[in-house]
Amino acid sequence: MYQSQAGQEQMWVTCPECLGSGRLRVIMGDDSEVSIPCVCCERGYEGSPGRIQSYRFMACITEHTVTGVDAQTREGGLRVRYSFGCYSTEEENVFATRDEALLRANTLVSEHEAEEIKRLKYKEKQHRTWAWNVSYWRGVIRRAKEEITRAEARLAVAPKNPKEVDKADKINSETGKLSCI
Numbered sequence: 741m742y743q744s745q746a747g748q749e750q751m752w753v754t755c756p757e758c759l760g761s762g763r764l765r766v767i768m769g770d771d772s773e774v775s776i777p778c779v780c781c782e783r784g785y786e787g788s789p790g791r792i793q794s795y796r797f798m799a800c801i802t803e804h805t806v807t808g809v810d811a812q813t814r815e816g817g818l819r820v821r822y823s824f825g826c827y828s829t830e831e832e833n834v835f836a837t838r839d840e841a842l843l844r845a846n847t848l849v850s851e852h853e854a855e856e857i858k859r860l861k862y863k864e865k866q867h868r869t870w871a872w873n874v875s876y877w878r879g880v881i882r883r884a885k886e887e888i889t890r891a892e893a894r895l896a897v898a899p900k901n902p903k904e905v906d907k908a909d910k911i912n913s914e915t916g917k918l919s920c921i
Contacts, residue, residue, distance in 0.1 A: 741822065742841035744833045746848035747800035752791040755781035762788035766874050776873050797852045799845035801838060 754760045758778035766774050778788040808823035820831040833848075835841040 741804055741806050742835050742838050743802050743804055743824065743829055744835065744841045744844035744848060745800040745802070746797045746845060746852045748795040748797050748852070751794055751796050753794045755788075755790050755792050757781070758788065758790055760790035762790040766871075768874070774874060774878075776877065779873060795852075795856060797849045797856070799842060799849050801841045801845055803838075806834075 755762075755778060757780035758764055762778055762781065763775050764778055766776060768774060778790070780788075781790055781792050782788045804824035806822050807825055808828070810821045810823065810828065812819045821828045822831065822834045833844060835844065
């Protein structure tokens with residue numbers, strides 16, 4: 741018996757969003773430009789390399805000796821699985837002739853290629869738009885600046901040179917004048 745499969749080989753393709761640069765230029769409403777990392781090709785701690793992992797599919801035909809047949813009745817009818825040693829496959833992927841198996845393997849390759857093309861057309865996190873990314877990171881910057889301003893204000897409460905402040909207070913208490921620092 742011949743088994744049909746769609747084998748695969750890993751390959752890297754240029755990111756369709758950033759065209760290999762790993763970054764996107766975004767023009768804001770006030771015509772200022774910002775550059776953000778490409779979320780489409782982002783790979784965790786590696787950042788955005790400008791490439792996306794993809795697969796090349798090829799028709800694979802293997803000849804096996806059937807070691808078992810498992811038939812079960814299901815809602816849609818009879819389901820048959822053929823075993824070849826330690827693994828098994830569905831009936832629609834097992835054929836008596838090599839030509840029939842090759843035809844099915846080519847069909848499987850076409851289906852997998854269509855799915856891969858569809859996957860490559862979309863960025864990984866569809867729920868996050870490019871505008872969301874810009875908005876998020878600008879918010880992080882704004883909050884960090886506010887935090888710096890608050891920290892600087894807290895440090896400005898204490899006088900820079902306490903000895904001079906004490907001297908000024910002593911002089912003012914003698915003359916009866918108020919001083920503002």
